[in-house]
Amino acid sequence: MENKKDKIIELIDLxxxxxxxxxxxxxxxxxxxxxxxxxxxxxxGCGKTTTLRMIAGFDKPTSGKILLNGKDISxxxxxxxxxxxxxxxxxxxxxxxxxxxxxxxxxLKKVNTPCQDKNGNGFEKKVKLSKSEIAAKVDKALKMVxxxxxxxxxxxxxxxxQQQRVAIARALVNEPEILxxxxxxxxxxxxxxxxxxxxxxxxxxxxxITFIYVxxxxxxxxxxxxTIVVMKDGVIQQIGTPxxxxxxxxNSFVADFIGESNIFSGTYLGNKKVKFIDxxxxxxxxxxxxxxxxxxxxxxxxxxxxxxxxxxxxxxINSIFKGIHYEMTMKVxxxxxxxxxxxxxKVGETVGIVVKPDNIHIMKKEFSxxxxxxxxxxxxxxxxxxxxxxxxxxxxxxxxxxxEEGYLITADGExxxxxxxxxxxxxxxxxxxxxxxxxxxxxxxxxxxILYKGDHYxxxxxxxxxxxxxxxxxxxxxxxxxxxxxxxxxxxIKLTLAVENEKDERR
Amino acid sequence: xxKFLSFLYIALILAFIYIPIIILVVYSFNKGKTIGIWEGFSxxxxxxxxxxxxxxxxxxxxxxxxxxxATVLGTLGAIGIFYNKKKTGKFIxxxxxxxxxxxxxxxxxxxxxxxxxxxxPHRHIVWLYIGHIILTTPFVVLSxxxxxxxxxxxxxxxxxxxxxxxxxxxxxxxxxxxxxxVFSGFMLAITLSLDDYIVTATLSPLDFDTVxxxxxxxIALTTxxxxxxxxxxxxxxxxxxxxxxxxVVIINVKxxxxxxxxxxx
Numbered sequence: 001m002e003n004k005k006d007k008i009i010e011l012i013d014l015x016x017x018x019x020x021x022x023x024x025x026x027x028x029x030x031x032x033x034x035x036x037x038x039x040x041x042x043x044x045g046c047g048k049t050t051t052l053r054m055i056a057g058f059d060k061p062t063s064g065k066i067l068l069n070g071k072d073i074s075x076x077x078x079x080x081x082x083x084x085x086x087x088x089x090x091x092x093x094x095x096x097x098x099x100x101x102x103x104x105x106x107x108l109k110k111v112n113t114p115c116q117d118k119n120g121n122g123f124e125k126k127v128k129l130s131k132s133e134i135a136a137k138v139d140k141a142l143k144m145v146x147x148x149x150x151x152x153x154x155x156x157x158x159x160x161x162q163q164q165r166v167a168i169a170r171a172l173v174n175e176p177e178i179l180x181x182x183x184x185x186x187x188x189x190x191x192x193x194x195x196x197x198x199x200x201x202x203x204x205x206x207x208x209i210t211f212i213y214v215x216x217x218x219x220x221x222x223x224x225x226x227t228i229v230v231m232k233d234g235v236i237q238q239i240g241t242p243x244x245x246x247x248x249x250x251n252s253f254v255a256d257f258i259g260e261s262n263i264f265s266g267t268y269l270g271n272k273k274v275k276f277i278d279x280x281x282x283x284x285x286x287x288x289x290x291x292x293x294x295x296x297x298x299x300x301x302x303x304x305x306x307x308x309x310x311x312x313x314x315x316x317i318n319s320i321f322k323g324i325h326y327e328m329t330m331k332v333x334x335x336x337x338x339x340x341x342x343x344x345x346k347v348g349e350t351v352g353i354v355v356k357p358d359n360i361h362i363m364k365k366e367f368s369x370x371x372x373x374x375x376x377x378x379x380x381x382x383x384x385x386x387x388x389x390x391x392x393x394x395x396x397x398x399x400x401x402x403x404e405e406g407y408l409i410t411a412d413g414e415x416x417x418x419x420x421x422x423x424x425x426x427x428x429x430x431x432x433x434x435x436x437x438x439x440x441x442x443x444x445x446x447x448x449x450i451l452y453k454g455d456h457y458x459x460x461x462x463x464x465x466x467x468x469x470x471x472x473x474x475x476x477x478x479x480x481x482x483x484x485x486x487x488x489x490x491x492x493i494k495l496t497l498a499v500e501n502e503k504d505e506r507r
Numbered sequence: 508x509x510k511f512l513s514f515l516y517i518a519l520i521l522a523f524i525y526i527p528i529i530i531l532v533v534y535s536f537n538k539g540k541t542i543g544i545w546e547g548f549s550x551x552x553x554x555x556x557x558x559x560x561x562x563x564x565x566x567x568x569x570x571x572x573x574x575x576x577a578t579v580l581g582t583l584g585a586i587g588i589f590y591n592k593k594k595t596g597k598f599i600x601x602x603x604x605x606x607x608x609x610x611x612x613x614x615x616x617x618x619x620x621x622x623x624x625x626x627x628p629h630r631h632i633v634w635l636y637i638g639h640i641i642l643t644t645p646f647v648v649l650s651x652x653x654x655x656x657x658x659x660x661x662x663x664x665x666x667x668x669x670x671x672x673x674x675x676x677x678x679x680x681x682x683x684x685x686x687x688x689v690f691s692g693f694m695l696a697i698t699l700s701l702d703d704y705i706v707t708a709t710l711s712p713l714d715f716d717t718v719x720x721x722x723x724x725x726i727a728l729t730t731x732x733x734x735x736x737x738x739x740x741x742x743x744x745x746x747x748x749x750x751x752x753x754x755v756v757i758i759n760v761k762x763x764x765x766x767x768x769x770x771x772x
Binding site for chain 2: 019056057058077078079083084085087088089091092093094095104105108109170171174
């Protein structure tokens with residue numbers, strides 16, 4: 001179905017690991033079609049800029065390949081790639097005026113020109129562009145970005161928006177096959193940004209070259225792109241059209257990052273019915289009966305009806321005017337539901353809500369429990385996830401007990417030293433607590449993610465050493481980057497022996 | 508009263524600094540040889556400057572040539588250190604700055620020792636040039652480094668992106684950006700080299716004099732002809748002093764003009 005010729009850029013297992021061990025891009029696979037407007041979207045540190053820098057040639061991949069029109073360009077220096085970049089802070093050359101900035105690339109360029117030698121044989125010679133050719137091209141570029149008459153101006157006297165235009169003209173004048181844009185609108189004010197978004201989109205249409213755009217602004221991505229690539233932690237979360245990404249997010253991260261959304265924990269009941277916020281809704285997706293799922297409902301898809309006609313009812317606890325609509329928060333039982341509507345309901349009013357089956361998006365739950373590889377220590381504790389926790393080792397052998405010296409006595413009366421035994425550790429999402437007191441728990445880490453799920457938050461705490469993740473639900477409010485101790489009660493740590501035959505050996 | 512005292516304080520300091528120089532300047536126009544006995548106005552010591560044109564030529568050639576070489580080496584060194592992301596870069600940077608705090612005598616003696624150990628011809632003019640380059644290069648590195656740090660890091664990448672080879676990017680983008688640092692490094696190097704006595708005295712061939720060694724010889728009355736020239740050096744000092752004042756004035760006025768020009772835009 002996909003024509004190989006169509007792919008202008010293809011990334012294959014692309015990985016970039018920095019010297020300090022940070023994996024910025026972790027084995028991504030992706031292709032970009034000729035003439036497409038592709039946006040890499042993600043929070044800062046998700047690897048989007050690093051990916052762009054690898055395509056431009058400023059960073060070399062640790063492993064993997066970058067194909068341009070089917071040819072591997074991973075080792076090609078940036079000056080040999082038919083790709084130009086618009087930099088985040090424009091990177092205009094301060095010692096050159098507008099004209100010379102734009103002409104910079106043209107002056108270096110050599111074009112194959114057919115020539116004839118003395119005997120009349122034709123051959124190709126690399127010739128620099130003539131002054132008049134350069135002037136014509138610069139003129140055209142300036143016209144395109146509406147900066148006619150600015151040729152002689154020093155770039156330092158230009159406004160941010162004007163510098164931005166010069167940067168775009170400087171890249172486009174070289175007629176690249178691909179234009180890379182690294183958060184180019186980040187430094188502009190809101191109004192200017194909106195104008196530039198439309199202008200860039202217009203330019204893309206007119207020129208027909210491939211645009212690869214990097215941004216952390218989801219609205220910008222939705223407005224401008226043909227295709228959005230959502231990234232997190234160096235991994236692609238979802239690739240799709242803006243509508244796909246918005247309406248059918250693949251996981252709760254994408255749902256949370258793109259637009260406003262209500263994310264609830266729910267259960268798929270079967271027969272196109274799903275239960276969340278303690279009520280049963282009709283839906284269109286198919287899952288295993290009784291499977292735990294995440295449910296996404298966009299605030300604008302929640303419809304307010306009379307208190308008794310809704311699927312669920314609750315009290316409005318908060319209402320903010322947002323210009324085009326009101327954003328209201330309603331409490332259903334313990335869960336908060338965010339609603340956007342043009343008609344305001346007063347705080348304290350009890351209303352009902354309905355959601356069309358089409359607008360209920362159900363996703364597979366990413367985490368149902370935490371699973372680690374661990375081992376038993378001399379003290380009969382268990383080490384896993386960069387930490388050491390108290391545990392009950394008797395669960396490894398049914399009916400066993402521990403004697404005074406710390407040996408395990410099996411039901412048959414056999415004595416076993418469990419030190420260094422490899423085990424699988426399982427901890428449920430509700431069984432982890434965290435504390436500001438870092439010494440209190442068995443492991444220490446930073447909160448790297450917080451997702452609000454209506455009545456609770458799902459947190460991820462990541463340790464420093466091996467980047468082990470603890471995923472759990474909590475009702476308490478925490479902040480990203482808080483440094484916390486991870487506490488797991490002794491009886492909540494489920495242990496199983498790691499490898500069956502090893503167990504036999506020891507017996 | 509307080510105001511008067513603070514004024515007096517500054518006046519005294521300035522007097523200490525400038526009175527000797529002013530006396531020197533005044534007596535450079537004296538007919539006679541001795542400071543303190545005014546025998547009438549004359550330009551004869553200025554006419555006699557031609558006697559020491561050899562010394563002047565030595566000094567200026569040494570300063571200009573060694574500073575030019577030091578500027579090239581120091582600039583390239585700074586760029587190399589700046590773009591070296593490994594730990595060695597930091598180490599080399601530290602190492603390159605030691606000669607700045609190090610005493611000149613040590614540098615001079617170390618060089619002499621080096622020549623002796625390797626049995627190189629002693630007191631050769633080439634060693635004098637090398638000595639001056641060693642003396643001044645670290646200062647060039649020191650003045651170029653901050654300009655590199657101020658430079659937008661993406662400028663170099665932007666040049667590559669637009670099709671420049673690394674060498675072209677260096678000459679067309681990086682170098683123009685750090686030029687003020689390179690220039691001030693060069694000026695610093697020239698000043699140091701012009702002033703230098705210790706390294707020059709230790710390394711120069713015996714018949715080779717720069718202004719600093721010649722003045723020293725004249726004052727120390729080492730030879731009859733040398734002592735005859737003391738008043739001539741007064742004339743020379745006056746010229747150097749006036750040149751310095753002129754340069755300082757020009758440098759201070761120029762940025763003001765530029766600022767005004769910017770405001771008018």
